[in-house]
Amino acid sequence: MKKFLVFALASGAISHPLASSLVADTEIEIARSTEKQTVTSDVPASLKSFANNVVTENFVTSLGFPKAMTTLVDQEKATTHILIVTRDGELVVVDNNGEVSKFSLALDNLYTKGQGGVLDILIPSQFPASRTVLISYSKGRDDANRLAVVKGEFSLSSGITDIEPVIEVEQTKDTPVHYGGKLLQLERSDVSQAPSFLVTTGDGFDYREQAQVVSSQLGKVLGFSIAGKPLMNPTFPENPYVYTLGHRNPQGLVQGPHGQIFMHEHGPDGGDEVNLLQKGANYGWPVVTLGKDYSGARISPFSTYPGMTDPIVNWTPSIAPSSMIYYSHDQYPMLTDTLLVTSLKAKVLYAVNKTSSTYVSTKVFDKLEMRLRDIAVDHQGNLLLLTDGENAKVVKVSPKQNKAQ
Incomplete structure (x- = not known):
C-alpha cells in the first residue's frame, strides 16, 4: 500500500485531499469486508432448476485455445453462423449445420505468451451493409507488448481480410498477462451519429498503480471510433480515450436495453466483480478491493472509498469470470433480462439479475464441469x-422439449 501511495502522490494520480486521507487512514487497522457476498435470496425457483430442464449437445469440437465467440444471426432464414477466434490467430466459422471453415488472421506482431493472443471479435450492428469487424489482440514481444484493436472486412468465404490498425494502448509492458481486450459497440439514440466503441484494458499485473493514473491507458475502459479517434466530449481531455478507470483485468462487457453498461473483472485472490459503468467513474483498483494478493498479503485496507464506485456484484472466493451476455430471448423466459456470466475457475454459468433491492448472482448451470470461456445465443435463443483449452468445444444448451427440433 505504501508503494502505491508514494507512486500516486508523485504522479498526481490522486487528488491531494484524497491522498492525504489515504495516508492517514493507512495508520488505522481496517478489517477487510468480505460481507459483500451477493445474496441469493428472492431467486425464482425456475432459475434454480434451469439445469434440470435443458439438454446439451457438442456442436463444435477440437478447438485449439479459443478466446472468444460471437454469432451472425439471420432471423429471416432462421440460421446462425458462429465465429470463433483462437489464441494463435485463427478464425473458425461454423454454419447452421455444424460445417467448419478455418481462416488465418494476418495480425501484425501477434504475441501469444501467457494470457496473450487474439482476445475478442466484434461484429458491428451495421453488418452486412458494412462488412467491417473489429478484433482485439496482444502484440509485441516479451519486453514490450500491448493491447491492439484492428478492423478488417469479413465474408463467409474469405474470412477477415484488409486488416488495418484502429487503436493501441500507448504504454508497453513486459508482462504477458492482464490485457482485457473485450469489445463493445455502444447503442446510439441517433442513428446519424458515427458508431462508438469501448475496449477494456488490463493493468498488466505488475503495473497496477497505473489503473489510477489518468495519463496511462492501463487498467481502463477506452472509448473510440472505427477510425481510431476518441469519443466526443471526453471526461478527461488530457487523455480523451479514457472512459472509466480503476480496473484490474476487465473482461465481460455488455449493454442492457436501457443503455446500462455492465462489465465484470477479475479480482486478485477474491474480489471478482460486476460493475455498472458510468462515463468518467473510478472503480477503485488498487485503492479498493475485496480480494487479497496471491501471497495472502493485503493489497489495500479499503473495501470501499469515497469517490470510487462499488461493484454491484462481488464473488469471493474468485470464480474467474470470462465473458457475459445480456439475455433477452423468449426461449428461456426465466432468463429474460438477465446477465449470463461464464467462469473459468468455477466452471459454472451464473445468472445475475436485479431484485427489488440488489443484484443477485445464482449458479444456473455447472453440468459440463469445464472451464467456460465465452457465451452466445443462436437464432432460436439457445445458449x-x-x-x-487445447481441445475445446462449443456446447449448445436447449430446452428439453426442443430436443427434436
Whole structure:
C-alpha cells in the first residue's frame, strides 16, 4: 500500500485531499469486508432448476485455445453462423449445420505468451451493409507488448481480410498477462451519429498503480471510433480515450436495453466483480478491493472509498469470470433480462439479475464441469457455451422439449 501511495502522490494520480486521507487512514487497522457476498435470496425457483430442464449437445469440437465467440444471426432464414477466434490467430466459422471453415488472421506482431493472443471479435450492428469487424489482440514481444484493436472486412468465404490498425494502448509492458481486450459497440439514440466503441484494458499485473493514473491507458475502459479517434466530449481531455478507470483485468462487457453498461473483472485472490459503468467513474483498483494478493498479503485496507464506485456484484472466493451476455430471448423466459456470466475457475454459468433491492448472482448451470470461456445465443435463443483449452468445444444448451427440433 505504501508503494502505491508514494507512486500516486508523485504522479498526481490522486487528488491531494484524497491522498492525504489515504495516508492517514493507512495508520488505522481496517478489517477487510468480505460481507459483500451477493445474496441469493428472492431467486425464482425456475432459475434454480434451469439445469434440470435443458439438454446439451457438442456442436463444435477440437478447438485449439479459443478466446472468444460471437454469432451472425439471420432471423429471416432462421440460421446462425458462429465465429470463433483462437489464441494463435485463427478464425473458425461454423454454419447452421455444424460445417467448419478455418481462416488465418494476418495480425501484425501477434504475441501469444501467457494470457496473450487474439482476445475478442466484434461484429458491428451495421453488418452486412458494412462488412467491417473489429478484433482485439496482444502484440509485441516479451519486453514490450500491448493491447491492439484492428478492423478488417469479413465474408463467409474469405474470412477477415484488409486488416488495418484502429487503436493501441500507448504504454508497453513486459508482462504477458492482464490485457482485457473485450469489445463493445455502444447503442446510439441517433442513428446519424458515427458508431462508438469501448475496449477494456488490463493493468498488466505488475503495473497496477497505473489503473489510477489518468495519463496511462492501463487498467481502463477506452472509448473510440472505427477510425481510431476518441469519443466526443471526453471526461478527461488530457487523455480523451479514457472512459472509466480503476480496473484490474476487465473482461465481460455488455449493454442492457436501457443503455446500462455492465462489465465484470477479475479480482486478485477474491474480489471478482460486476460493475455498472458510468462515463468518467473510478472503480477503485488498487485503492479498493475485496480480494487479497496471491501471497495472502493485503493489497489495500479499503473495501470501499469515497469517490470510487462499488461493484454491484462481488464473488469471493474468485470464480474467474470470462465473458457475459445480456439475455433477452423468449426461449428461456426465466432468463429474460438477465446477465449470463461464464467462469473459468468455477466452471459454472451464473445468472445475475436485479431484485427489488440488489443484484443477485445464482449458479444456473455447472453440468459440463469445464472451464467456460465465452457465451452466445443462436437464432432460436439457445445458449452456446465455448469451453477453454487445447481441445475445446462449443456446447449448445436447449430446452428439453426442443430436443427434436
